Structure formats: C-alpha cells, structure tokens
Amino acid sequence: MQNDMRLSVFAEKKGKQLIYYPERCIGCGTCVQACPKGNLAIGAVGAVVRGVVDADFLEIKKSEECIACGICAKVCPTGALELKQEGKSLTDMSYLFKAMKPTSVNENCVHCGVCEEICPRGCIEVTREISEDGKLKLVGKTNIDLERCIHCGWCVAVCPVNAISVEKPFEGRWTRDENVCQTCHTCVEVCPTNAIFNKKAKPGERVEKISHRPDACIYCGACAVSCPVNAIDVRKTAILPNVEKKSVLEKKVLEIPVPDAILRTCLETDEDACLGCGNCVIVCPVNALHSRELAAGYLNDMDKKALLEVKDGKISVVNQDLCGADGACAMICPVDAIKLVKKKVK
Template identity: 80%
Template sequence: MQNEMRLSVFSEKKDRQLVYQPEKCIGCGTCVQACPKGTLSIGAVGAVARGLLDADFLEMAKSEDCLVCGICAKVCPTGALELRQEGKPLTDMSYISRAMRPTSVNESCVHCGLCEDICSQGCIEVTREISTDGKLKVIGKTHIDTECCVHCGWCAAVCPVNAISVEKPFEGRWSRDENVCQTCHTCIDVCPANAIFNKKAKSGERVEKITHRPDACIYCGACAVACPVDAIDVRKTAILPEMEKKGPLEKKLIEVPAPEDALRTQLETDDDACLGCGNCVIVCPVNAFDNRELAAGYLYDMDEKAILGVKNGKISVVNQERCGGDGTCALICPVDAIRLVKKEVE
C-alpha cells in the first residue's frame, strides 16, 4: 500500500506548478510523447526498476522551457504528474487518470484473496475471518488502493464471482522483433502490469524469447522505453475512458512511437574487484546484438565489442554512449565490479 507521496516541483510559472509524484510513476514515457516543448526526459528505466540506480524514472531536462500547460499531466495514466494552481490540484475530466473509473469491488466479493495474490502492484489488501453466525461463510473486507492501481485487470480476471470492475487507460498494439530481442528480461522487470513473461520450455521445445499477455497490457510503453536494443514497439491506438477534450490528446499519442531513451547513466568499473570473467560482456544485450557470436561463447576471439570488453584481464568500457541503461551487466557481476551511476541529462 502507498504511504504519503514524495513530491518534486518540476516547473513553476506564476501561480501554477507542475508537480511530479515518483511513487506513482511507471516509467512509461507517455508524458514525454505528449509534451509540446520536449522538456521532459526519461531513461535508464530498466536500471531504476531493477533497483540498480537511485533515481526517478522521469526528470525535467529544461524547466525554463516548460509552459506548465499540463498536457503531460492530462495524459499520465497514473496521475504521477499533477498541475496545481495556488497549491491546489487542477484535476477534472480532461485528465485520463481522473476520467478512468476507479477499480472497484462490489458486494458479491467472497474475500478469497486471489486478487490480492495476483495484483502486480500490491494495491489490494484482503482481510477475512470465519463467520460467527453459525453459517459456513467467510466475512471480511477487500480494499483496493486506487492511488497505486495501474488498471491492468489481473484482479478482475481471477475473481471467481466477477466482483471487480476495471477500466483500462489505452487500447493499443504491441510487437517485438524476435531477431533483435536479446532476452535480457528488462521488459519483464519494468512492466507494471505483469503483461510480459518468459515461457518455460520443455526439453527440445522451441518457444519465443518473450511472450506478451494482451489482456493484461495497458499499452503504456514502459517496455519499449526500457528495451536496450529497441526490439519492442508499442503504439497507443485509442484513449479508452470517456473524457473531455479527448481528441486533442489522442492526436498527441495515437500511433506515436515510444520516446527516445535519454542516456542518464554512465558505467563505472572497479579494477581491484574485477575477476575478468567476462560475464558482463556476454550478457550485455547491446554487445550481443552487435555480434551474435559473443553470446555463443566467443568472448576472447573478438577484437571489437559494442560497449564492454575484457582488456588485460579486467573489464573495460568501450563506448559509454551505446549503453542502454538496463543494468544487465551489473545484475550478473558476482563481485559488484561494474555499476551504473547517474549523470546529468544534457
């Protein structure tokens, strides 16, 4: 459950403020798609989601250019951005997060707890006890924290008595290039809706690298933003809630590709700790995409690597600028000899 939200004032013009609530943000970049001045920046979504980088998904790159128009807040599906005037929130039915019907549970609920178990964001709490009126039944309460709900629909899908109602923010289209995907699992780790997963293959069975659950997807685009090799494409095709001024917002979002990932990190290495094992070199998805033979074990037979290499028995950074900010290298390192650190966005 969400506690008191942390707030960051992104920009201010006269008596109007654009406020960011990082705990609500899912790293989807929808706001970046819609911003008319290009002042918002998103990147290193994979590293942040994996807990490898102490940073927020979103930051304001050029606050002086921000118009404080509120379009970013209007399209945000979770209400992570908020427009305020004289300190009071300006929210009406022209905001997607406000126009969406809150996820709700009706009196048919039997408090079985399946929704609590499956919720991708941990937004549901079920309390129950055996009835004391002599009947064989369970009494209790099912509470849905609508502040953290992302409207994925898992709870409604598993409810045995159809007691939960969910409205999604977007309709869309999801695709992935099987030949480009390096199965780094960054998309799985960042997806707020648990809509992407890795199938378990039986012996001798060939399965796709990454599988998509359309019914759970909210087409936010976080996976596409985070993919270090741009293997995923997510397009919004409609805003689903009935809301005011939907037309102009759809023009900003419909069929627009995911925003470009800003290089907000740089790689740091520790020569004293490094074992020279090369695990980070092999698992780096950009390295593997650049040369397929690398992941097949030809670590030392290649002179050139895209990002990481082993030189004189130690890890070396070949090209910082090509890093996808996913942190897969840091995840596999057994001695913490490589890490991602935050850098200022230019």
C-alpha cells in the same frame, strides 16, 4: 495517501506548479511523448527497477522552459504528474487518470483473496473472518488502493464471482522483433502489469524468447522504453475513458512511438577490482546483438565488441553512447568493478 508520498516540484510558472509523484510513476514515458516542449526525460528504466541506479524514472531537463500547460499530467495513466494553482489541484475530467472509472468491488465479493494474491502492484487488501450467523461463509472487506491501481485487469480476470470491474486507459498494439531481442529480461522486470513473461519450455520444445499477455497489457510502453536494443514497439491505438477534450490527447499519443530513452547514466569501471572474467561483456545485450557468438560465450574469439570488452585483462568501455542502461553488467559483476552512475541530463 497522497500526503504521504514523495513529490518533486518540476516547474513553477505564473502561480502554477507541476508536481511529480515518483511512487505513482511506472516509467512509461507517455508524458514525454506529449510534452510540446520536449522538456521531459526518461531513461535507465531497467536499471532503476532493478535497483542498480538510485533515481526516479522521470526528470525535467530545464524547469524554466516548462510552460505549465499540463498536457503531460493529463495523459499520465497513473496520476504521477499533477498541475496545481497556488497549491490547489487543477485535476478534472480532462485528465486521463481522473476520467478513468475507479476499479471497484461489488456486493458479490466473497473475500476469497485471489485478487490480492494476483495483483502485480500489491494494491489490494482483503480482510476476512468466518461468519457468525451460522452460515458457511466468509465476511470481510476487499479494499483497493486507487492511488496505486493501474487498471491492468488481473483482479477482474481471476475473480470467481465477477465482483470486480475495471476500465483500462488505452487500447494498443505490442510487437517485438524476435531477431533483435536478446532475452535480457529487462522488459519482464519493468512491466508494471506482469503482461510480459518467459514461457517455461519442456525438453526439446521451442518457444518464443519473450511472451505477451494482451489482456493484462495497458499499452503504457514502459517495456519499449526500457529495452536496451529497441526490440519492442508499443503503439496506443485508442484512449478508452471518456476524457474531456479527448481529441487533443489523442493527437499527442495515438500511433506515436514511445520516446527515445535518454542516456541518464554512464558506465564507470574499477580496473583495480576487475578480475577480467568477461561476464559483463557476455551478458551485455548490446554486445549480444552485435555478435551472437559473443552472447554464446565465445568471449575471446571476437576481435571487436560494441559496448564492453576485456582489454589486457581489465574491463573497458568501448562506446558509452550505446549503453541501454539495463544494468545487466553491474548485476553480474562479482566484485563491483563496473557500475552505472547517474549523470545530469542536458
């Protein structure tokens, strides 16, 4: 399967190549945390997931400054980064992705297909047919694409016969500031394990803005990287697989905040197309954090906006640097008068 994937050669150094596989990347930024040169950049994760920006989650700032140490590849939980020597993979048991026990299915499996339905990555395929030995049972195969599996544990949780086993990459801690969160749903859409969700409230019932499923979380940090108002904090507290030289990796990622998202996009506006409706101004989570009244729809009662405002009936960008690149403004605009455009990372 690996040969069918897209790949990018991030850097070359003394016969070594750092390879990036975008299809495997979940935008968690663990590699960015670990890079000793601070040479990797992640950002606009929400916009990429939502299809607002055509880009990969990760990029390298200056390939010539990469020393090809491989630390980024070793901490990656999905194998999205790989170090090669003259075309030969150097992946061994010092790599987290390699050291994790593969998600496996034993002979107890009844091929019911519940795991296939629940898998958030769509990496399980179940084929089944009625047995021809006269017994009332299904026969078939349950195949797990180990190249795409991210060890979330959903399949284990729903399996009615305990036929599946999984090993997670990290233990961790997930917290969110209810007062800062603007319920923009960026984290919900970005989460690769469906560990973040919105509870359905009954009439008159008060529920938290965003809810978390600890048992599904792999504490990767993608949600925190993508949050446009920095309302989420994710800390890895342990590396679970028996990785060789684990202490080296632990120093790089345990209890370390997720990396700051690099502003990899800029907002472009089309005044001729703009209707001046103000939907983008209201939906912007950065604006909403700045003013709760604005978020409630009081567009014209606020003198100052943090990021976007309607001026003389046209959309205007107040402070480009505050953009969280979640893409909400571009998604809500009915005439494509505002959009996120990828820019080069310095």
